[in-house]
Amino acid sequence: MFTYLVRRLIYVLPVAVGVSIICFLLVHIAPGDPLTAIMPVDATAEEQAAMRSAYGLDKPLPVQYAIWIGKAAMGDLGKSIATGRPVADEVFTAVRNSLLLAFSASVIAFPIGLFLGFLAGYFRDTIFDRLVTAIAITGVSVPNYWLGIVLVIIFSVQLGWLPSMGAGPGGSGEWTWDYAHVRHLILPAVTLAVVPIGIVARTVRALVGDIFSMDFVQALYAKGLRHGDVLRHVVRNAAPTALSVMGLQLGYLLGGSILIETVFNWPGSGFLLSNAIFQRDLPLLQGTILILSLFFVGMNLIVDVAQAAIDPRIKRS
Amino acid sequence: MTETPLVEFNALKVRFKGERTVHAINGLSLSMQQGETLGLLGESGSGKSVTLKTLLRLLPPRRSEIEGSVRVNGTDITTLSGRALSAYRGREVSMVFQEPALALDPVYTIGDQIAETVMRHKGIGRHAAMDVALDMLTRVRIPSPERRLKNYPHEMSGGMRQRAMIALALACRPKLLLADEPTTALDATVQIQILLLLRELQREFGMGVIFVTHDIGVAVEVSDRIAVMYAGNIVETGTTRDVIKNPRHPYTRGLLAANLHGAVKGERLDAIPGSPPALEELPSACSFAPRCAFARPQCLSGLPPVTDLGDGHSVACVLEHPAFDERSREALPV
Numbered sequence: 001m002f003t004y005l006v007r008r009l010i011y012v013l014p015v016a017v018g019v020s021i022i023c024f025l026l027v028h029i030a031p032g033d034p035l036t037a038i039m040p041v042d043a044t045a046e047e048q049a050a051m052r053s054a055y056g057l058d059k060p061l062p063v064q065y066a067i068w069i070g071k072a073a074m075g076d077l078g079k080s081i082a083t084g085r086p087v088a089d090e091v092f093t094a095v096r097n098s099l100l101l102a103f104s105a106s107v108i109a110f111p112i113g114l115f116l117g118f119l120a121g122y123f124r125d126t127i128f129d130r131l132v133t134a135i136a137i138t139g140v141s142v143p144n145y146w147l148g149i150v151l152v153i154i155f156s157v158q159l160g161w162l163p164s165m166g167a168g169p170g171g172s173g174e175w176t177w178d179y180a181h182v183r184h185l186i187l188p189a190v191t192l193a194v195v196p197i198g199i200v201a202r203t204v205r206a207l208v209g210d211i212f213s214m215d216f217v218q219a220l221y222a223k224g225l226r227h228g229d230v231l232r233h234v235v236r237n238a239a240p241t242a243l244s245v246m247g248l249q250l251g252y253l254l255g256g257s258i259l260i261e262t263v264f265n266w267p268g269s270g271f272l273l274s275n276a277i278f279q280r281d282l283p284l285l286q287g288t289i290l291i292l293s294l295f296f297v298g299m300n301l302i303v304d305v306a307q308a309a310i311d312p313r314i315k316r317s
Numbered sequence: 318m319t320e321t322p323l324v325e326f327n328a329l330k331v332r333f334k335g336e337r338t339v340h341a342i343n344g345l346s347l348s349m350q351q352g353e354t355l356g357l358l359g360e361s362g363s364g365k366s367v368t369l370k371t372l373l374r375l376l377p378p379r380r381s382e383i384e385g386s387v388r389v390n391g392t393d394i395t396t397l398s399g400r401a402l403s404a405y406r407g408r409e410v411s412m413v414f415q416e417p418a419l420a421l422d423p424v425y426t427i428g429d430q431i432a433e434t435v436m437r438h439k440g441i442g443r444h445a446a447m448d449v450a451l452d453m454l455t456r457v458r459i460p461s462p463e464r465r466l467k468n469y470p471h472e473m474s475g476g477m478r479q480r481a482m483i484a485l486a487l488a489c490r491p492k493l494l495l496a497d498e499p500t501t502a503l504d505a506t507v508q509i510q511i512l513l514l515l516r517e518l519q520r521e522f523g524m525g526v527i528f529v530t531h532d533i534g535v536a537v538e539v540s541d542r543i544a545v546m547y548a549g550n551i552v553e554t555g556t557t558r559d560v561i562k563n564p565r566h567p568y569t570r571g572l573l574a575a576n577l578h579g580a581v582k583g584e585r586l587d588a589i590p591g592s593p594p595a596l597e598e599l600p601s602a603c604s605f606a607p608r609c610a611f612a613r614p615q616c617l618s619g620l621p622p623v624t625d626l627g628d629g630h631s632v633a634c635v636l637e638h639p640a641f642d643e644r645s646r647e648a649l650p651v
Contacts, residue, residue, distance in 0.1 A: 214419065215414060215416065215419035215420045216419060216420050216421055216422045216423070218375050218414075218420075219412070219414055219420040219421070219422075220422065221373075221375060221403075221406065222373050222375060222406055222407065222411065222412045222414075223406065223407035223411060223433075223434040223437075223485065223486075224403045224404065224405070224406040224407030224408055224411075224434060224437055224438055224489075225403065225407075225433070225434070225437060226400075226403050226437075229433070229437070233422050233425070236424050236425070237422070237423065237424050240424075311424065312423075312424055312426075312469045312471075313423055313424070313469070313471055
């Protein structure tokens with residue numbers, strides 16, 4: 001198991017390097033000059049050139065990449081062009097807020113998804129199964145930013161129960177676990193949970209339905225096991241796949257919440273990213289994408305290792 | 318007979334409901350003595366596997382209807398449920414499945430899977446149950462059984478898996494073992510080893526065995542008696558010797574002829590023309606008549622009578638009935 005872990009860690013390295021190159025290139029391929037956003041319109045050519053060399057933008061791309069990645073490895077992602085603050089600090093705060101939102105959404109979504117999916121798979125081809133399938137398809141298909149707006153209209157505007165903006169009272173960036181802050185978390189977390197509920201429910205339904213129709217389930221009954229014991233076997237068989245789906249969903253939630261964070265003004269990585277895009281804040285954009293991508297790579301690693309740990313069919317040696 | 322029969326089917330009918338109704342078993346009656354090995358022979362779809370699954374009550378309860386009675390050691394098992402049913406399964410009667418790769422749980426070790434059933438039925442602890450599992454693996458002659466106990470099914474070869482499956486089925490010393498084509502999925506050389514092992518264990522434990530197969534050679538090899546199934550019923554039954562040497566039902570004769578043994582190269586192989594009926598309706602006449610070279614008008618007008626030929630040899634065919642008279646053909650409308 002340990003050698004497997006080490007080998008998987010080594011495999012991650014080239015992936016991480018590839019991801020960083022793509023992050024870097026994507027940002028440079030995107031149209032628009034980052035300087036136009038911060039320079040006065042009437043800046044002279046000399047002033048522009050000075051600014052360009054100050055940010056290292058006058059050097060060839062490979063050199064820029066080498067400098068950037070070298071510093072990034074030391075924890076320095078440069079300074080934000082728009083705010084002048086260190087990118088690492090901005091990304092750190094934002095990612096922490098996004099993680100909070102992603103985990104909260106997972107805590108809502110995974111138990112509901114697992115529960116609905118398991119029951120639908122168990123009662124396959126019954127009315128309950130069709131109901132769950134309908135819920136799952138709706139959850140996956142409804143645009144979640146639209147749903148977010150609808151929830152804001154109902155619960156914030158009409159009923160006035162919950163706040164609709166920010167991560168705390170007065171738009172403060174500092175998170176604490178108190179009622180005033182948690183109130184801000186509810187709407188975005190619920191909105192974000194809808195898609196993973198659908199995906200987890202659908203996957204688990206298919207999984208459990210397939211396992212129940214396998215020969216070994218009949219063989220378990222044939223050797224005299226009670227219903228509860230058979231369910232335990234089914235759960236154990238379904239666990240590795242269910243776990244990997246949930247792990248990947250958590251990764252998606254972290255990076256894919258841009259729209260939700262924008263709708264709710266949640267100061268997370270998605271919010272930061274969309275600001276960085278609109279302000280052509282190159283270092284901030286690169287840094288945020290890099291950190292999010294590495295999180296996703298890391299999540300995949302965790303899922304693979306966890307799967308190998310609980311599924312004997314995956315070769316560990 | 319004074320001894321309670323091990324198994325007694327009495328006019329068993331099994332019907333599957335759903336989009337299409339299928340009459341899988343149609344009035345099957347058969348009895349089997351303690352310690353006997355019965356070869357259940359027939360084509361795919363003749364109801365062999367359904368018969369076995371009925372014995373273990375493995376048919377989906379919502380979609381199947383069972384009529385008639387099935388007694389195992391005198392108890393009607395068609396009415397068992399809940400605790401009594403799970404106490405019966407695996408302890409009184411257990412089953413070796415056709416495809417051990419699919420019938421073993423892929424994420425539990427072999428040892429765990431055997432120990433689990435022993436713990437359930439014998440009420441002993443995990444440690445003692447593991448000892449039983451080890452003993453069983455030794456009995457089915459799996460090499461280095463201590464190590465295999467910790468193996469997962471995918472870490473074993475096909476023959477080894479089937480041995481493990483047999484060890485699992487016999488761990489609680491059932492009085493009846495159901496073997497559903499246990500050698501079909503295996504290599505020819507491994508097939509013979511598994512057959513010999515089953516026969517040896519059957520003698521050692523003195524249990525009854527119902528051995529389902531479509532291979533006459535296999536049936537002859539292992540069984541004391543043979544029952545030939547067609548379209549959800551038994552068309553002929555008797556001692557292996559009687560059925561092979563003196564087959565009376567045209568279907569049995571056809572099966573014996575449709576065999577590669579002794580075939581001459583270049584000559585056309587014998588085969589039974591046509592295919593088995595779909596059984597969407599309850600048969601009201603001889604199901605084999607449409608494919609039978611000896612069919613008479615009577616065959617299509619009613620169910621064939623069962624004739625006892627003595628010595629436990631019986632056949633369900635008009636031609637063998639004492640009342641049958643060739644001249645009666647003229648008397649009947651064609």
